[in-house]
Amino acid sequence: MAASARGSTDVSLVVVVHGGGASNISADRKERVREGIARAATEGYKILKAGGSAVDAVEGAVTVLENDPEFNAGCGSVLNVKGDVEMDASIMDGRDLSAGAVSAVRCIANPTKLARLVMEKTPHCFLTGHGAEKFAADMGIPETPVEKLITERSKKHLEKEKLEKGAQKADCPKNSGTVGAVALDCKGNLAYATSTGGIVNKMVGRVGDSPCIGAGGYADNNVGAVSTTGHGESILKVNLARLALFHVEQGKTVDEAAELALNYMKSKLKGLGGLILVSKTGDWVAKWTSATMPWAAVKNGKLQAGIDLCDTKTMTMDLC
Numbered sequence: 426m427a428a429s430a431r432g433s434t435d436v437s438l439v440v441v442v443h444g445g446g447a448s449n450i451s452a453d454r455k456e457r458v459r460e461g462i463a464r465a466a467t468e469g470y471k472i473l474k475a476g477g478s479a480v481d482a483v484e485g486a487v488t489v490l491e492n493d494p495e496f497n498a499g500c501g502s503v504l505n506v507k508g509d510v511e512m513d514a515s516i517m518d519g520r521d522l523s524a525g526a527v528s529a530v531r532c533i534a535n536p537t538k539l540a541r542l543v544m545e546k547t548p549h550c551f552l553t554g555h556g557a558e559k560f561a562a563d564m565g566i567p568e569t570p571v572e573k574l575i576t577e578r579s580k581k582h583l584e585k586e587k588l589e590k591g592a593q594k595a596d597c598p599k600n601s602g603t604v605g606a607v608a609l610d611c612k613g614n615l616a617y618a619t620s621t622g623g624i625v626n627k628m629v630g631r632v633g634d635s636p637c638i639g640a641g642g643y644a645d646n647n648v649g650a651v652s653t654t655g656h657g658e659s660i661l662k663v664n665l666a667r668l669a670l671f672h673v674e675q676g677k678t679v680d681e682a683a684e685l686a687l688n689y690m691k692s693k694l695k696g697l698g699g700l701i702l703v704s705k706t707g708d709w710v711a712k713w714t715s716a717t718m719p720w721a722a723v724k725n726g727k728l729q730a731g732i733d734l735c736d737t738k739t740m741t742m743d744l745c
């Protein structure tokens with residue numbers, strides 16, 4: 426059985442965010458993570474309330490998390506084997522399936538904003554490495570010195586990982602905080618965004634699932650929107666986001682669809698992770714097979730957030 430939280434049926438504004446599926450989060454970080462994830466969901470919801478689109482809302486929510494050093498995206502990204510930051514992100518508009526992605530980008534504060542520019546300003550879906558960085562410069566995005574993206578925690582994390590190398594099972598990323606959001610706006614449009622520093626101690630040039638449309642996320646107004654987190658190589662192999670939406674298309678509830686997709690990945694590959702899903706009717710679910718997955722959701726002005734099943738405390742805040 427996968428762990429989960431879910432919302433009920435009726436059409437309305439919905440934002441759901443996640444802060445990455447991972448092994449246990451230490452007690453001292455829990456409150457900071459919970460506060461950050463709730464702030465991101467609130468930001469996304471405010472954008473929807475002000476008449477913004479689902480794409481605006483997911484970009485806004487994920488930007489909050491990229492700027493928060495507690496999460497593995499933007500500032501706070503985990504480091505590769507060389508101690509460097511290489512980030513991946515993607516975004517998708519469920520209206521027309523337009524999508525934008527970037528991978529292995531370095532001196533960029535908000536890779537999701539860059540992914541949106543790829544979607545809106547180029548004839549392509551996906552730019553990588555130098556080309557993506559050149560495009561960012563052409564779009565007037567200032568270069569962020571890499572030191573501003575690296576935290577003491579991410580340095581310690583790499584050191585610890587190098588010492589313990591071999592002890593970790595490859596199918597469960599340790600304490601990673603990849604971030605993502607899904608949203609349903611007042612016009613019935615759906616979108617997702619996912620952003621990550623990837624996995625600690627990764628090879629230079631390694632690209633995970635997060636920028637890959639269908640794996641790291643998917644949005645289609647006819648079905649729903651999904652953002653995923655977890656072991657990237659497993660997520661890529663099962664196309665986790667599209668797989669979950671396939672089950673919704675087949676008539677499963679959002680809860681059943683998420684569970685079927687995650688359990689398939691676990692049984693086939695021993696791959697652990699999590700996902701958030703909102704359907705075209707506004708039903709949502711946050712579900713994970715990893716030990717924890719910080720999540721927050723706002724629907725009908727009510728905010729709920731949680732981290733793991735042992736920590737069932739949820740906040741309910743009236744945002745009407």
Ligand SMILES: COC(=O)C[C@H](N)C(=O)O
Binds near residue numbers: 447603633635658
């Ligand atoms: C929780 O960690 C992650 O989500 C990492 C990300 N899926 C990757 O493999 O790049």
